[in-house]
Amino acid sequence: MKATWEKIEKNKGVLNVEVGAEQVADALDKAFKKVVAKANIPGFRKGKVPRQIFEARFGIESLYQDALDILLPEVYVQAVEEAAIEPVDRPDVEIEQFGKGQALIFKATVVVKPEVQLGEYKGLEVAKQDNAVSEEEIEEELKRLQQRHAELVVLEEGTAEKGDIAVIDFEGSVDGVPFDGGKAEKHSLELGSGSFIPGFEDQVIGMAKGEEKDVNVTFPEEYQSEELKGKAAVFKVLVHDIKRKNLPELDDEFAKDVSEFDTLEEFKQDISKRLEERKTKANEQERESAVVEKAAAGAEVEIPDAMISTEVEQMYKEFSSRLGMQGMDINMYLQFTGQDEATVKQQMRTDAERRVRNNLVIEAIAKAENITATEEEINEELERLASQYQRSADELRAILSANGSLDSLGHDVTTRKTVAFLVENSKTAEEVA
Structure with a gap:
C-alpha cells in the first residue's frame, strides 16, 4: 500500500491511497464468503455455490460493495498512520479504481487536527486570591445549617409569609385557555425562592389556609416556551397548607445535635x-x-x-x-x-x-x-x-x-x-x- 498526503487548505487535505491487487483479491474472497452464505441458487445449498457459478449468475460486480466495506476501513487506518495525520471527522472518499485483478486507488478528503501557533504561556499574570474566611462567611454557613435542620410547623391560623412553604393547587391559563405544564396539585412552594414566574410568589404571600385566589402574572420575554413569551396569564390558586420553619437556636445544643463538637x-x-x-x-x-x-x-x-x-x-x-x-x-x-x-x-x-x-x-x-x-x-x-x-x-x-x-x-x-x-x-x- 502507498499513501501520500496533500494539503489543500489550512486544516484539510487529500489522502491519495493505492492498495495492491492482492489485497483487493483477498477482500473479494471475503466478500464472496459473506454473500454466498445467503445466496439462493436452485440446485445448491446455501453457502455451497461454486465461485464461478455465482459470478456467472450475479456478476463479479455484485461483490464490489461488500469488498470495499471490508477493505476500506482497514487500509484507511493504515494510510492515516503512514501519512502521520490526525483526522477529526469522517473522510469524504472517492474511488478512482477498483475491480477484479486491479489495484484499489482512492482519495480521501480529510479534515485534520489544526496546528496551534502558541503565544506567551509562561509568566502569565493572574489575580491574587484570598483563602481567608470571614466571620460573615461562617455565620452564613451556620444559617444554612440552621435552615436545613429547621422543623416545619403547619400553621392553623395566620397568613403565608416570605420563607414559608405553601402547599398549593394551581392551574394557569392564557386568554382563558389552559396551557401545558401550567397545572399541579399539592405543590410545595417556598415563598421567596424565585422558583416560579416573577410576581407569582409575591401574590401568594398573605394568603391563608383554604383561601382561593386568581394570581395575575406576565411571562418574561426570555421565557423558554415560545408560546408563552411575554404573555399575560392567570393562575387559579388554592392554598391547602402553610408550613413555617421553626429555626433551632444557634447554641451549644445545636452544635451537639448537628456535629461531633460540644460547643x-x-x-x-x-x-x-x-x-x-x-x-x-x-x-x-x-x-x-x-x-x-x-x-x-x-x-x-x-x-x-x-x-x-x-x-x-x-x-x-x-x-x-x-x-x-x-x-x-x-x-x-x-x-x-x-x-x-x-x-x-x-x-x-x-x-x-x-x-x-x-x-x-x-x-x-x-x-x-x-x-x-x-x-x-x-x-x-x-x-x-x-x-x-x-x-x-x-x-x-x-x-x-x-x-x-x-x-x-x-x-x-x-x-x-x-x-x-x-x-x-x-x-x-x-x-x-
Whole structure:
C-alpha cells in the first residue's frame, strides 16, 4: 500500500491511497464468503455455490460493495498512520479504481487536527486570591445549617409569609385557555425562592389556609416556551397548607445535635477550617482555569467545525447523564423547558469551542515542553481509579485496554501535568507589581 498526503487548505487535505491487487483479491474472497452464505441458487445449498457459478449468475460486480466495506476501513487506518495525520471527522472518499485483478486507488478528503501557533504561556499574570474566611462567611454557613435542620410547623391560623412553604393547587391559563405544564396539585412552594414566574410568589404571600385566589402574572420575554413569551396569564390558586420553619437556636445544643463538637465555638472553628479548605481548592481551580484561558487567548488556531460539533455531542451526552442522575431524562427536560435538541446543542456551541481551543493549546504546550505521562504516573492513576470503582488495577487496565481508553488515561495525566506547569510558571498580580 502507498499513501501520500496533500494539503489543500489550512486544516484539510487529500489522502491519495493505492492498495495492491492482492489485497483487493483477498477482500473479494471475503466478500464472496459473506454473500454466498445467503445466496439462493436452485440446485445448491446455501453457502455451497461454486465461485464461478455465482459470478456467472450475479456478476463479479455484485461483490464490489461488500469488498470495499471490508477493505476500506482497514487500509484507511493504515494510510492515516503512514501519512502521520490526525483526522477529526469522517473522510469524504472517492474511488478512482477498483475491480477484479486491479489495484484499489482512492482519495480521501480529510479534515485534520489544526496546528496551534502558541503565544506567551509562561509568566502569565493572574489575580491574587484570598483563602481567608470571614466571620460573615461562617455565620452564613451556620444559617444554612440552621435552615436545613429547621422543623416545619403547619400553621392553623395566620397568613403565608416570605420563607414559608405553601402547599398549593394551581392551574394557569392564557386568554382563558389552559396551557401545558401550567397545572399541579399539592405543590410545595417556598415563598421567596424565585422558583416560579416573577410576581407569582409575591401574590401568594398573605394568603391563608383554604383561601382561593386568581394570581395575575406576565411571562418574561426570555421565557423558554415560545408560546408563552411575554404573555399575560392567570393562575387559579388554592392554598391547602402553610408550613413555617421553626429555626433551632444557634447554641451549644445545636452544635451537639448537628456535629461531633460540644460547643458552638468549637463547631465554628471547624466550619472555618472546612470553608478555608473549600475556598483554597476553589481558588486553585480558578487559577488553573485562568492561566489556561490566558494561554489559549494568546494562541492562534483555526478550529474545524467538525471538532466543535463533536464536542457539542459529547457535552450533550454529559448533560443527559447528569439529568439521569437527578431522576430526569433528556426528553422530560426538553418538554419541561419547551426546547428541542437542536436548540440546546446550539446553546452549547460557544462553550464547546472554548473547550476545544483550550485542549488544543494544552496539547501544543505539552508538546513544546516535552511533558508526557510516565508509566509510573499512569499506574498511580490506575490505582486511584481502581480504589474509586472498587476494582483491581489489573482488572481496570484490562477493561480500558479492551475499549481503547488506556491512551486517554495517559492523555488525562499529561493534561493535568501541563496545567500544573502553567500554574507553576504563572505570576500573581502582586508579584508582577
